[in-house]
Amino acid sequence: MKIRVLGSAAGGGCPQWNCAYRNCRGVRDGSLRIEARTQECVAVSSDGEAWFLLNASPEIRAQIESFPALHPRGLRHSPIEGILLTNGDLDHTLGLLSLRESHPLAVYSTEAVRRGFVESNVLYRTLQRFPGQVTWRTLPLQGEIELERRGGGSSGLSVEAFAAPGKLPIHLEGLGAAAGAGENVGLRIRELSSGRVLVYLSTVARLTGETLSAAGRADCLFFDGTFWSEDELRELGASEKSAREMAHLPIGGENGSLAALREARLPLRIYIHLNNTNPVLLEDSPERAAVESAGWRIARDGMEIAL
């Protein structure tokens, strides 16, 4: 399985447009050992021809251009056979509206995520310009389905979605919809020929038996690396909310993911969806050293993995 990280940052990217905190300043003026990162999006393929995107970031145009395997091979063409959504957050979905040039799309999501994006969203009409412009394929919360090529035929990959603790997207809060299963999922993507498994969990509010079990059986795990600490934004004065209130289990601390996943059998483990405040972004920080010495890597834009 071929994996390419197109974007590795949380919503807002790094630097974030209205932020001059240490990390963002360091990227801008080059004074710190830190790289610029666009918002989370990962491309996956078995054969290197048919590609699937995990999430659709607002920066999808530049991300597609950054990776020649995703360039079109004809006047109107794209090697992108489908887009899988892990939740309805705008940093995961807004990019769909940038793929609007009368091109057929296949989007895999839970029914909850689909409804959250298409209902009461007049902008979505830009993807309804001809019958069949978007084919939604439901990700069931149990059971594996094949990832298809749009023209028919197998891509050589299958996916299983599983509920992961998360929350409604901010723009859907307060509308009276019950938070529930399917609003946030992890993805287990399996290459049919090799049996190799990628588990993708870019938003996890807390570990459950199901998330731990899926993570423990992965050949490669991408995991929520949004925050280092519970009070990261509060200490900066950037938000009133804790990491968990934003549905992100922090990396560090006694109850963080680094400690909780220490025992899992994981050949390849990568933190992604990194917020611009996270000290692991600094290549010479003690937090980065702690993560790397525990066997984790920090995702960066352009990172490639052959699984």
Add this chain to the structure above:
Amino acid sequence: MKIRVLGSAAGGGCPQWNCAYRNCRGVRDGSLRIEARTQECVAVSSDGEAWFLLNASPEIRAQIESFPALHPRGLRHSPIEGILLTNGDLDHTLGLLSLRESHPLAVYSTEAVRRGFVESNVLYRTLQRFPGQVTWRTLPLQGEIELERRGGGSSGLSVEAFAAPGKLPIHLEGLGAAAGAGENVGLRIRELSSGRVLVYLSTVARLTGETLSAAGRADCLFFDGTFWSEDELRELGASEKSAREMAHLPIGGENGSLAALREARLPLRIYIHLNNTNPVLLEDSPERAAVESAGWRIARDGMEIAL
């Protein structure tokens, strides 16, 4: 007046994600004399401190980062004092949703454009997270208003909007709303200290007395450069629509803008909102030579003008 082109392309940018026509291929493989371009957005300032954006492209995050004058000077800050919308097309408005990190915004538009963006658009709730997150300031179709700093005080710039023939955004077509005044405007931006005038007309379906008159009194004119010819997309097989059906007066031909504006007294005239199919993008094309010999320039990302 300081003017910086952040993005110079029409919707889709150049290259466009699903297009392998000559220009897009030429950018990707470097085989042609053509530059990459992001989608249309221009920054304007009198004092170099308070900036206003003309339109909010989907690529606004990268565009802000590309221009140090727009970088924040504090933990949560932005020199962007306001955003002016010329119509409701997604390539002009989608970027608003990328400026959602709990930051107060001032958006100037006609009432028609405001309604088209905020009504029946659940995604807009991300900009309604606290009272006063977005302050809409109505652009009247007659009369000059001052561009204010958000904290109060003058920016040293004023704006006058005027109706320009255009059309409803694609995603609002067929909803029964009457096409009418205010759905597409030109902007006349005046620097109070010098009296210098920028006229901004990035979408013009046809010339009217009002557009000709405004253009003729500009010190600097940005004008609709979407297409070279009426049948540009049809000839490629990329669309059934003509340039005029898409509300863009072509540059070339007997009835194009190059001929129509030949007599106007215009010290500085620039084509912008350039579609990726337009031959003027090729620096050694006959169309580029024709445009330049008539005194026009072709906008490029990063272009700066001191007016």
